[in-house]
Amino acid sequence: MLSGKTALITGSTSGIGLGIAEQFAKAGANIILNGMGDSVEIEATRARLAARYPVKVRFNGADMSRPDTIEAMFVAIAAEFDGVDILVNNAGIQFVAPVDEFPTAKWDAILAINLTSAFHTTRLALPHMKKQQWGRIIQIASAHALVASPYKSAYVAAKHGIAGLTKTVALEVAEQGITVNAVCPGYVWTPLVEKQIPETAIARGMTEDEVIQNVLLTAQPTKKFVTVEQVAALANFLASQEAASITGAVIPMDGGWTAH
Numbered sequence: 001m002l003s004g005k006t007a008l009i010t011g012s013t014s015g016i017g018l019g020i021a022e023q024f025a026k027a028g029a030n031i032i033l034n035g036m037g038d039s040v041e042i043e044a045t046r047a048r049l050a051a052r053y054p055v056k057v058r059f060n061g062a063d064m065s066r067p068d069t070i071e072a073m074f075v076a077i078a079a080e081f082d083g084v085d086i087l088v089n090n091a092g093i094q095f096v097a098p099v100d101e102f103p104t105a106k107w108d109a110i111l112a113i114n115l116t117s118a119f120h121t122t123r124l125a126l127p128h129m130k131k132q133q134w135g136r137i138i139q140i141a142s143a144h145a146l147v148a149s150p151y152k153s154a155y156v157a158a159k160h161g162i163a164g165l166t167k168t169v170a171l172e173v174a175e176q177g178i179t180v181n182a183v184c185p186g187y188v189w190t191p192l193v194e195k196q197i198p199e200t201a202i203a204r205g206m207t208e209d210e211v212i213q214n215v216l217l218t219a220q221p222t223k224k225f226v227t228v229e230q231v232a233a234l235a236n237f238l239a240s241q242e243a244a245s246i247t248g249a250v251i252p253m254d255g256g257w258t259a260h
């Protein structure tokens with residue numbers, strides 16, 4: 001149970017982040033949602049979670065590509081809660097193109113949102129965690145933190161970077177009751193995956209169905225997409241007391257992909 005804890009899940013207006021927010025709320029944590037999207041839909045999501053579970057559910061729209069808005073979010077959280085007890089670095093974007101055609105603005109955005117934002121949230125969350133000698137930092141990395149795929153240079157670079165950040169910070173705070181781990185899902189059917197199918201089809205000269213069968217599911221020996229609920233359940237366990245000895249781990253959840 002996570003009652004009495006406050007969890008910030010970046011990029012939780014959709015997909016995996018929203019699934020984690022739901023499971024954490026069910027486990028009793030107060031929730032800070034974050035992410036982009038339609039403000040009416042986001043408020044409906046926030047209100048739905050707040051009505052379903054007896055916890056506080058707030059939304060902060062900090063743009064994870066901007067350190068100033070990330071800092072402002074932590075100031076806002078500290079004004080209502082003591083601080084962030086459980087940090088889930090989940091916000092992420094994708095873009096698929098050969099490296100010599102990769103738009104430089106896309107490279108910068110992917111590195112900022114998928115990697116650098118986790119540095120900022122971590123440095124801002126740690127003082128409170130150190131003060132109370134308890135904390136959980138969970139990265140939603142990717143199988144691409146462990147292996148590469150062509151045409152995803154920025155994403156693979158950022159996710160490998162997250163694995164390095166995870167191990168480094170885990171060592172720095174190991175004696176202070178704070179664990180830092182990375183979950184590495186294979187393909188999960190979310191808007192992020194749906195959006196990259198047309199781009200991958202163009203980059204590889206395939207139909208969209210061929211991309212699903214011959215690129216995405218070929219990577220996963222189980223031939224099944226990982227589910228949002230499965231990723232959220234692992235995050236929930238990593239946040240628990242029972243997971244206190246798991247730290248610095250980069251954990252695949254990829255239907256066997258990285259066993260190849």
Ligand code: NAD
Pocket residue numbers: 010011012013014015016017034035036037062063064065089090091092093113114140141142143184185186187188189190191192193
């Ligand atoms: P998604 O597109 O459903 O969700 C991404 C979330 O990030 C959304 O809430 C979006 O609003 C938010 N976001 C994007 N840009 C942002 C910004 N600048 N500031 C704040 N929030 C921003 O995608 P998803 O599949 O749920 O991805 C979540 C995480 O899981 C990502 O880090 C992704 O790399 C990782 N992941 C996804 C898969 C997969 O197959 N879907 C596999 C492995 C890892």
